[in-house]
Amino acid sequence: MTVEPDAPAIVVLGSINMDLVTTTARRPVPGETVLGSGFAMVPGGKGANQAIAAQRAGGAVRFLGAVGDDVFATELRGALTDAAVSADRLRTVTGPSGIATIVVDDGGENSIIVVGGANSRMTELTEDDLAAIAAADILLCQLEIPVETVAAAARHAHAHDTTVLLNPSPARRLPADLWADVDVAVVNSGEAEQLGADLDAVAHLVVTRGAAGADYRGPDGARLSRPSPRVEVVDTTGAGDAFTGALAAAWHRGPEWALTWACAAGALATTRLGASSSIPAREEITAALVAE
Numbered sequence: 694m695t696v697e698p699d700a701p702a703i704v705v706l707g708s709i710n711m712d713l714v715t716t717t718a719r720r721p722v723p724g725e726t727v728l729g730s731g732f733a734m735v736p737g738g739k740g741a742n743q744a745i746a747a748q749r750a751g752g753a754v755r756f757l758g759a760v761g762d763d764v765f766a767t768e769l770r771g772a773l774t775d776a777a778v779s780a781d782r783l784r785t786v787t788g789p790s791g792i793a794t795i796v797v798d799d800g801g802e803n804s805i806i807v808v809g810g811a812n813s814r815m816t817e818l819t820e821d822d823l824a825a826i827a828a829a830d831i832l833l834c835q836l837e838i839p840v841e842t843v844a845a846a847a848r849h850a851h852a853h854d855t856t857v858l859l860n861p862s863p864a865r866r867l868p869a870d871l872w873a874d875v876d877v878a879v880v881n882s883g884e885a886e887q888l889g890a891d892l893d894a895v896a897h898l899v900v901t902r903g904a905a906g907a908d909y910r911g912p913d914g915a916r917l918s919r920p921s922p923r924v925e926v927v928d929t930t931g932a933g934d935a936f937t938g939a940l941a942a943a944w945h946r947g948p949e950w951a952l953t954w955a956c957a958a959g960a961l962a963t964t965r966l967g968a969s970s971s972i973p974a975r976e977e978i979t980a981a982l983v984a985e
Contacts, residue, residue: 700753701945704829704855705938706822706846707740708812708837709758709773709783710791711765712968714930720798736772737968738791738812739835739862742931745776746938746972747833750958755779755829757822757846758838759811761790772969782822786814791837801926801963807863812838818845827853833941835860840867847874856944860937864888877944879937897948899955901936903929906956909948919952921960922981931968932959939978957981 716731740758748754756778760766762785769790773780791810797803815838818826826832832850834843834857844867847857851874858877861867864884877897885892885900892898896912906920936959943951957978965971973981 700751701830701942702828703744703747703752703754703831703833703941704757704826705740705744705747705754705833706757706826706838706843707743707833707835708738708791708807708809709736709741709756709760709769710738710793710807710810710812711735711769712737712793712795712930714795714797714967716797716966718799720796720802720804733967735967735970736769737793737931739837739860739934740812741769741773742934742968742972743833743835743860743938743941744773744778745969746935746958746962747942748776748778748938749972749974750939750942750954750978751975752831752938752942755782755825757782757818757825759784759786759815761786761788761811763789765790765792776969782825786811788814795930797928797930797966801928803928803930805930807837809837815839815842818842818849822846823849826850826855829855831856831858831941831944833858833860833937835862836865837863840865840871844868844871844874847871850874858937858941858944860933861888862933867891869894879940881933899940899952901933901959904960907936907952907959909952911948915948917949917952919956921956922984924960924964926963928966928971929963930966931971932962934968935959935962935972938972953982954978
């Protein structure tokens with residue numbers, strides 16, 4: 694994969710999991726057993742997915758995270774390096790890697806259970822981690838690792854003029870000092886409702902709305918909305934991560950272009966099964982926009 698000369702340097706601090714994906718006609722209700730139609734193991738985790746998405750969409754990405762010493766670790770590391778994401782700061786800790794069990798129905802909707810594993814052990818940043826953050830154009834974080842680690846990284850990035858882009862998912866109440874260090878927040882409509890007034894502290898807010906596209910609110914009251922290209926949906930898993938990674942890769946070109954670029958990436962990700970395996974390349978995003 695060729696990295697463009699002007700590609701933004703992006704550090705992604707976050708989770709990396711093995712996704713255990715089951716497909717079925719419909720998802721079971723509590724207490725019910727249903728027959729599945731397929732099963733796959735696909736590298737995922739919001740952090741790794743967004744790192745791969747940012748790299749494929751035009752960024753130069755370095756990943757900070759942790760895997761265990763189990764059978765999944767080698768494949769998870771390989772998923773990053775195969776996508777040309779720098780994994781030199783991916784540490785190995787004792788115990789299991791993170792996993793997610795995912796059930797996808799015939800309508801492309803999913804239910805997910807995440808077990809943190811090694812991601813929960815990402816409790817401190819090394820001097821090399823901090824140096825990587827300080828040297829980056831963008832720090833991209835989520836909330837599948839300890840919040841204290843995210844807050845420390847955002848604080849360090851803010852002090853070194855690195856743009857902090859936070860996808861606060863899974864959504865939860867966060868300390869005010871963390872919000873103060875965030876430049877851009879990316880949430881879906883449900884997360885926006887759950888977080889409410891906390892998002893008012895963020896200068897740039899992006900709200901994704903699935904097939905309806907995404908909205909942007911800027912620090913000067915500017916507002917934008919962009920539609921999502923029409924596609925045939927196979928699986929919505931990872932679409933939000935594809936959107937967020939692409940947004941980070943295009944942020945240096947301004948919110949309007951970044952929103953358009955990210956909407957196309959998110960839509961394309963729903964046309965294939967899986968999370969990291971469904972993330973589109975820069976050329977696919979360009980073709981989708983040309984076709985519109």
